[in-house]
Amino acid sequence: MTTNLELRDVRKSYSGLVAVDGVSLAVPEGSIFGLLGPNGSGKTSTIRMIMDITAPDSGEIRLFGQPRRREDLRRVGYLPEERGLYPKMTVMDQLVFLGEIRGLKRRELVPEIVRWLERVQLGGRGASKVEELSKGNQQKVQLIGTVLHKPDLLILDEPFSGLDPLNQELFRELLVEYREQGKSVILSTHGMELAERLCDSICLISKGRAILTGELRAIKRQLGGNSYRLVGDKDIEESLERLRALPEIEQAVVQDGVAKLLLRPEADGADLLRRIVGFVRVHEFRSVEPELEQIFLKAVRDAA
Amino acid sequence: MRLETIFVVAKREYLQRIRSKGFWIGTLILPIFIGSVTVLPTLFATKQSTRETLVVVDETGKVATELAAQPQEKDGKKSKSEFVFQLEPPGADRTAQRAALDRRVLAGTVDAWLWIGRDALTSGEVEYHAKSVSKVFSQDALEDMISASVQRIRLRAAGYDPDLVGKLSQDVDLKTERVSAEGSKKEVAIAGAVFGYVLFFMLYVTLAIWGQQVMQGVLEEKSSRVIEVIVSAVQPFELMMGKLTGICLVGLTQFVIWLTTFAVLSLPGIVAAIATLPEGVTLPTLTPLMVLNFAFLFVLGFFIFSTFYAAIGASFNSMQEAQQVAGVAITFLVIPVFLMLRIINDPSSTFAVVMSLIPIFTPLLMTLRIALEMPPLWQILLGYALTIGFIWCAVWVCARIYRVGILMYGKKPTFQELWKWMRYSG
Numbered sequence: 001m002t003t004n005l006e007l008r009d010v011r012k013s014y015s016g017l018v019a020v021d022g023v024s025l026a027v028p029e030g031s032i033f034g035l036l037g038p039n040g041s042g043k044t045s046t047i048r049m050i051m052d053i054t055a056p057d058s059g060e061i062r063l064f065g066q067p068r069r070r071e072d073l074r075r076v077g078y079l080p081e082e083r084g085l086y087p088k089m090t091v092m093d094q095l096v097f098l099g100e101i102r103g104l105k106r107r108e109l110v111p112e113i114v115r116w117l118e119r120v121q122l123g124g125r126g127a128s129k130v131e132e133l134s135k136g137n138q139q140k141v142q143l144i145g146t147v148l149h150k151p152d153l154l155i156l157d158e159p160f161s162g163l164d165p166l167n168q169e170l171f172r173e174l175l176v177e178y179r180e181q182g183k184s185v186i187l188s189t190h191g192m193e194l195a196e197r198l199c200d201s202i203c204l205i206s207k208g209r210a211i212l213t214g215e216l217r218a219i220k221r222q223l224g225g226n227s228y229r230l231v232g233d234k235d236i237e238e239s240l241e242r243l244r245a246l247p248e249i250e251q252a253v254v255q256d257g258v259a260k261l262l263l264r265p266e267a268d269g270a271d272l273l274r275r276i277v278g279f280v281r282v283h284e285f286r287s288v289e290p291e292l293e294q295i296f297l298k299a300v301r302d303a304a
Numbered sequence: 305m306r307l308e309t310i311f312v313v314a315k316r317e318y319l320q321r322i323r324s325k326g327f328w329i330g331t332l333i334l335p336i337f338i339g340s341v342t343v344l345p346t347l348f349a350t351k352q353s354t355r356e357t358l359v360v361v362d363e364t365g366k367v368a369t370e371l372a373a374q375p376q377e378k379d380g381k382k383s384k385s386e387f388v389f390q391l392e393p394p395g396a397d398r399t400a401q402r403a404a405l406d407r408r409v410l411a412g413t414v415d416a417w418l419w420i421g422r423d424a425l426t427s428g429e430v431e432y433h434a435k436s437v438s439k440v441f442s443q444d445a446l447e448d449m450i451s452a453s454v455q456r457i458r459l460r461a462a463g464y465d466p467d468l469v470g471k472l473s474q475d476v477d478l479k480t481e482r483v484s485a486e487g488s489k490k491e492v493a494i495a496g497a498v499f500g501y502v503l504f505f506m507l508y509v510t511l512a513i514w515g516q517q518v519m520q521g522v523l524e525e526k527s528s529r530v531i532e533v534i535v536s537a538v539q540p541f542e543l544m545m546g547k548l549t550g551i552c553l554v555g556l557t558q559f560v561i562w563l564t565t566f567a568v569l570s571l572p573g574i575v576a577a578i579a580t581l582p583e584g585v586t587l588p589t590l591t592p593l594m595v596l597n598f599a600f601l602f603v604l605g606f607f608i609f610s611t612f613y614a615a616i617g618a619s620f621n622s623m624q625e626a627q628q629v630a631g632v633a634i635t636f637l638v639i640p641v642f643l644m645l646r647i648i649n650d651p652s653s654t655f656a657v658v659m660s661l662i663p664i665f666t667p668l669l670m671t672l673r674i675a676l677e678m679p680p681l682w683q684i685l686l687g688y689a690l691t692i693g694f695i696w697c698a699v700w701v702c703a704r705i706y707r708v709g710i711l712m713y714g715k716k717p718t719f720q721e722l723w724k725w726m727r728y729s730g
Contacts, residue, residue, distance in 0.1 A: 015724075048711075051536045053532070053535050053536060053711065054711075070539075073536070073537070074537070076536075078533070078536040078537075079533075080532040080533060080536065082529045082532050082713075083529055083530075083532065083533055084528040084529030084530040084531075084533070085528065085530055085533075086320075086524075086525075086528065086530055087528055088320065088324075089320065093316075097312070097316050098533070098537075100312040101309060101312050101313070101534065101537045101538050102537050103308070142533070145533065
C-alpha cells in the first residue's frame with residue numbers, strides 16, 4: 001500500500017502539557033482518512049505539525065513516501081479550522097494570492113479560478129470584495145483557495161462546520177472526486193455521521209493519543225457481534241433506563257424508535273434477549289455493525 | 305527562505321495599500337496642507353499691496369505732521385502697505401468727534417482713524433479704530449511708522465539729531481553662507497534649521513504611521529483568521545519579511561512623494577515666485593545625494609521600528625492591548641525630538657555625532673544632520689553599519705516572537721511568555 005502521509009510516533013508538548021502523545025498513522029493513496037476525536041484531543045496540533053506550522057518534539061513525518069520537505073507542502077491543500085480571508089481584497093485577487101504563495105503564476109491561475117467560481121455558482125463575483133459575500137460564499141472561496149493548486153493531499157480541519165446542507169453536499173462531492181482521482185483526503189472532525197459516510201480509514205485521537213487506527217470496515221468487523229438493534233412494539237424510550245441498567249449493556253441509545261445497544265465484550269446476546277423480553281415486547285433483535293459514534297464513545301471512554 | 309514568496313507577500317501588501325483611497329488622501333494631504341499654510345498666504349501677503357485712508361486726530365500737535373512726512377518705502381522698495389493720512393484737528397466736543405469718525409468708517413469713506421492722545425509721547429499709546437483690527441501686516445507697518453515718528457520727536461526734544469542717531473545705531477546684518485562641496489551659497493540663516501526640521505518631521509511622521517500600519521496589518525490577519533491559511537504555505541519569517549518589505553515600499557512611495565514636493569517647492573525659481581529674497585540669496589535645496597541618503601535612512605528607520613511593531617501585533621489580540629506596549633516603541637521615536645534642538649544648534653558637536661550613531665536614533669538624527677550639514681562620510685557609513693547590525697538582531701528576536709504569536713489567541717502574553725517564545729525552537 002502506497003501512503004501519501006505517514007506519522008511515526010509523533011509527540012508535541014506545550015509548556016509541559018502534552019498535546020500529541022506518540023501518534024502514528026498512515027494515509028493511503030486514493031482514500032478519505034478521518035482524524036477523529038473530541039474537542040481538544042490533539043487533532044489540530046497534529047495537523048499543524050504535518051503542515052510544518054509547528055515542529056514535533058520527536059517522531060517522524062513522511063510525505064509522499066519520504067521524510068517531509070518544505071517544498072512537498074506545495075502538494076498539500078490545507079483548510080484550517082480557524083480560517084478566514086482578507087476582507088478588503090477582491091475574490092479574484094485573494095485567490096490569485098493564495099495560488100501565488102504556492103508557486104503558481106497569475107496567468108495560469110486566472111482561468112482556473114474562473115472555472116472554479118462557475119462550478120460553485122459564484123461566476124461573475126470575482127471582482128466583489130470578500131466582505132461583500134455571505135458567510136457560505138466566503139467558505140466556498142476558501143475551499144477554492146485550498147484546491148486551486150491541485151494538491152495530492154487535502155487536509156480539511158472541521159470543513160463542514162457552519163455550512164448549510166447545499167454547501168455540505170458540494171464539499172462532499174469534492175472529497176469523493178478527489179478519492180476517485182487517486183488523491184488522499186484527511187478529514188478532521190468530531191461529526192461522526194459524516195465521517196462514517198465518507199471515511200475509508202480513521203484514526204481516533206483522545207487526549208493526544210491515537211486510541212484506534214485502521215480501516216473503518218475492519219474496525220467495525222472487529223467490534224461487530226457486540227452491537228445489536230432492538231425494535232419493540234411501544235415507545236422504546238420508556239424502557240431506555242431499564243435497558244441501560246442491565247449488566248450486559250455498555251451503551252444504549254434510542255433513535256427514531258429504534259434502540260442501538262452496545263454490549264460489554266464478555267456479554268452474550270441470547271442472555272440479554274432473555275432479560276429484555278421480560279419488560280419489552282420484542283419485534284426485532286439482531287446483531288449489526290456498530291456505528292462510528294458508538295465506536296467513538298466507547299473508545300474514548302475506554303481510553304479514559 | 306524563498307525570495308519569490310517574500311516578493312508575492314510584499315506585492316500584495318504594496319498593491320492593496322497603494323490602491324486604497326486612504327493612502328492617496330493621507331499622502332496628498334500633507335503637501336496640500338503645507339502649500340495652504342505656507343505658500344498661499346505668502347503669495348497673497350507678499351504680492352498684494354494694500355492702501356488705507358486714515359483720519360489722524362493729533363492732540364500733541366507734533367506726531368501727525370511727523371507721521372505724514374515719513375517715507376513709505378523700505379530699502380528703496382515701495383512698502384506693501386500704503387497709507388493716506390488725512391490730518392484733522394481735535395474738536396471741542398471729543399465724544400461727538402469720535403462718534404462722527406466711527407460713522408465715516410462704517411460708511412466706508414475712510415478705512416480707519418487714529419487718535420493720538422495728549423500724553424502719547426510719554427505713554428507711547430495711540431488709538432486705532434477700524435472695522436477690522438486683524439490686518440496684521442498693515443497694522444505692523446503703521447505701528448512702525450508711528451513709533452519712528454514718536455522717536456524722532458523725543459530725540460529732537462532731548463537735543464539729538466534723529467537722522468544722525470539713525471545712522472549711528474544702524475543694525476549689523478549677518479550675511480549667512482552655507483559652505484558645501486559645490487561652493488558657498490548665500491542662505492537665509494533660519495532656512496537651514498527649518499529645512500532640517502521639516503525633513504526630520506517628515507521622516508518621523510512616516511515612520512510612526514507605517515510602523516502602526518504594520519502592527520494593524522498583523523492584528524487584522526490574526527483577527528480575520530487568515531493567518532493559518534497563509535502560514536501553511538509561507539514560513540512566518542517569509543510572511544513577516546514580505547509584509548515589512550511591502551509596507552516599507554508603500555511608506556517609501558509616500559516619503560518620496562513628500563520629498564519631491566519639498567524639492568520642487570525649494571527650487572530657486574519657485575522660491576523666488578513665492579517669497580521675496582535679497583538678490584543672490586537662496587534657500588537650502590535637496591541634492592540627489594541627500595535624497596538617496598534620506599530614502600536609505602527611511603528604510604533603516606522603518607525596519608527598526610516595524611519589526612518591533614510586527615512582533616507586538618503578533619503577540620496581542622486587539623489594537624487596544626497592542627497599543628499599550630507599542631508606547632515603548634514610540635518612546636524611542638520621540639526621544640530624538642527632544643535632542644533635535646541641541647543638534648540643530650551644533651550639528652557637528654560630539655553630542656550630535658554620538659547620538660546619531662546610536663542605531664535606534666540614527667535614522668532620525670542622521671537625517672537631521674545631513675539636512676543641516678553633510679557629516680563626514682565615515683560617520684554616515686558607521687551609522688549605517690551599526691543600524692544594519694541592530695536591525696539584524698531585532699529581526700532575529702522579533703521573528704521568533706512573531707512566529708509563535710501569530711497563532712496564539714486568547715489571553716495577553718506576559719513578558720515571561722514572550723521570553724519563552726523567543727527561545728522556543730520549533
